[in-house]
Amino acid sequence: MFTRSGEWxxxxxxxxxxxxxxLKSLRVHLVLIILLVGIIPTLIMQKVLIRNYxxxxxEVRTAEVQNQCTILCNQIAEANFLKxxxxxxxxxxxSQLANIYSGRIMVxxxxxxxxxxxxxxxxxxxxxxxxxxxxxxxxSATFYDAETKYIEISSPIxxxxxxxxxxxxxxxxxxxxxxxxxxxxEGVTEVLIIIMTVAIxxxxxxxxxxxxxxxxxxxxxIEAVTEGFDDDYLHENAYEETEVLSVAFNKMLGRMKxxxxxxxxxxxxxxxxxxxxxxxxxxxADSLLAQEEVPPELYREFxxxxxxxxxxxxxxxxxxxxxxxxxxxxxxLTIEGQNINEMLERILKRLxxxxxxxxxxxxxxSYGPVMAEVDEIKLVLAFSNLIENGIKYNHDNGWVKVxxxxxxxxxxxIISDSGIGIPEExxxxxxxxxxxxxxxxxxxxxxxxxxxxxxRSAVLLHRGAxxxxxxxxxxxxxxxxxxxxxxxx
Ligand code: ADP
Numbered sequence: 001m002f003t004r005s006g007e008w009x010x011x012x013x014x015x016x017x018x019x020x021x022x023l024k025s026l027r028v029h030l031v032l033i034i035l036l037v038g039i040i041p042t043l044i045m046q047k048v049l050i051r052n053y054x055x056x057x058x059e060v061r062t063a064e065v066q067n068q069c070t071i072l073c074n075q076i077a078e079a080n081f082l083k084x085x086x087x088x089x090x091x092x093x094x095s096q097l098a099n100i101y102s103g104r105i106m107v108x109x110x111x112x113x114x115x116x117x118x119x120x121x122x123x124x125x126x127x128x129x130x131x132x133x134x135x136x137x138x139x140s141a142t143f144y145d146a147e148t149k150y151i152e153i154s155s156p157i158x159x160x161x162x163x164x165x166x167x168x169x170x171x172x173x174x175x176x177x178x179x180x181x182x183x184x185x186e187g188v189t190e191v192l193i194i195i196m197t198v199a200i201x202x203x204x205x206x207x208x209x210x211x212x213x214x215x216x217x218x219x220x221x222i223e224a225v226t227e228g229f230d231d232d233y234l235h236e237n238a239y240e241e242t243e244v245l246s247v248a249f250n251k252m253l254g255r256m257k258x259x260x261x262x263x264x265x266x267x268x269x270x271x272x273x274x275x276x277x278x279x280x281x282x283x284x285a286d287s288l289l290a291q292e293e294v295p296p297e298l299y300r301e302f303x304x305x306x307x308x309x310x311x312x313x314x315x316x317x318x319x320x321x322x323x324x325x326x327x328x329x330x331x332x333l334t335i336e337g338q339n340i341n342e343m344l345e346r347i348l349k350r351l352x353x354x355x356x357x358x359x360x361x362x363x364x365x366s367y368g369p370v371m372a373e374v375d376e377i378k379l380v381l382a383f384s385n386l387i388e389n390g391i392k393y394n395h396d397n398g399w400v401k402v403x404x405x406x407x408x409x410x411x412x413x414i415i416s417d418s419g420i421g422i423p424e425e426x427x428x429x430x431x432x433x434x435x436x437x438x439x440x441x442x443x444x445x446x447x448x449x450x451x452x453x454x455x456r457s458a459v460l461l462h463r464g465a466x467x468x469x470x471x472x473x474x475x476x477x478x479x480x481x482x483x484x485x486x487x488x489x
Pocket of ligand 1: 385389390393417419420421422430435436437438446447448449450451452453476
């Protein structure tokens with residue numbers, strides 16, 4: 001083993017990989033299947049045809065020789081050849097028949113003694129064999145020996161009245177001619193099979209290449225998209241399967257584009273939101289630096305402004321961090337059984353002083369105690385944001401009402417307010433990150449535009465749903481629905 005440089009190991013690894021890859025290739029599979037389907041039946045047919053030809057040819061030859069034998073048997077009986085086998089006419093006829101078929105004829109009398117043999121070897125010998133005894137009982141018998149390529153026919157020799165069997169004529173004829181024809185046939189069919197195999201292999205290769213071509217095109221397109229050269233959609237409609245694949249791929253591509261767009265928008269928004277307070281801070285600091293002998297009161301005022309900008313920056317960063325935590329594909333949730341009534345009352349208690357500043361009434365209405373499996377911290381965050389918004393975007397002396405209800409599967413919290421409302425056309429957009437309805441309208445109300453995104457993410461993590469709609473008092477209703485039992489996926 002050539003381990004010092006590791007080359008040998010690498011080469012054998014690559015070979016193994018290629019070997020494995022080739023075996024896994026769809027084209028190779030197709031070529032092999034087409035070859036097998038095309039060639040196995042042909043091989044079987046060749047064997048069947050040749051066997052059929054052999055048995056048919058042997059049958060014809062046997063019938064032919066048997067006819068001749070019957071004629072000769074009659075002549076033997078008539079000429080009393082069994083008693084006096086010296087008749088030259090019959091002898092030459094028997095020899096002629098034997099010669100024509102490259103065989104041998106023996107005539108046996110009723111004492112099983114050979115009276116005539118075309119080979120002149122066994123004259124006078126006694127033959128007792130199954131075929132001789134069958135024929136002497138009146139039944140002619142035939143037997144084909146495929147090994148030695150001979151047909152043996154034993155025919156009974158009857159007297160003139162066909163009553164008595166006088167002897168037996170044993171004929172064996174060679175079937176070499178049949179065997180020769182068979183081997184010629186085999187040769188021809190083998191050549192044909194080889195030509196067919198090459199042709200089928202060629203066709204199989206072409207079909208294989210054609211079948212896998214759309215898949216190759218799909219791979220090329222996907223690679224082009226992956227490498228960023230192309231952001232085109234796939235249109236591979238050669239087969240139903242590739243069409244389904246294209247549709248699925250395009251869907252994924254569409255989703256990726258949306259995600260990419262939203263990521264870019266998010267980054268742009270984050271930069272903008274973080275830059276705004278920084279720009280203000282820079283302007284404040286520069287204007288202080290530009291002045292000489294600045295009175296301490298002005299310093300204090302500017303420092304106050306700077307501190308507020310830093311606070312704002314802090315709020316944005318904290319909200320972003322919360323959102324990132326909630327956005328993780330597999331966030332850590334601490335699910336525990338919670339009393340939702342108590343949870344909401346705690347939130348309202350904390351927000352009451354804020355609401356009192358603008359004389360906004362906070363009302364809680366519950367249709368009964370509700371226990372649910374939730375992550376307390378994340379859900380408190382969601383409801384706090386919604387109730388805080390109800391206060392923030394409200395008129396002075398208004399109200400915010402929180403209603404809790406439940407059925408056997410879900411609990412529902414409706415947060416209604418008598419506030420400024422959300423125009424219907426804003427719809428779902430308010431849940432987008434950094435989205436603020438009509439910036440000039442929200443201008444004087446501080447906010448990051450992240451509160452509702454945070455609320456929605458927290459609700460979705462609980463496999464719940466959040467909806468928004470206007471109410472009869474011109475304000476807004478946020479409807480949150482969450483399963484009582486946490487459904488882990
Ligand atoms: P923020 O309040 O920080 O601006 P949010 O994501 O909480 O961000 O809200 C997004 C926008 O939706 C807000 O700017 C506001 O215009 C609108 N909004 C949210 N809640 C209410 C509400 N209860 N009443 C009216 N407008 C609302």
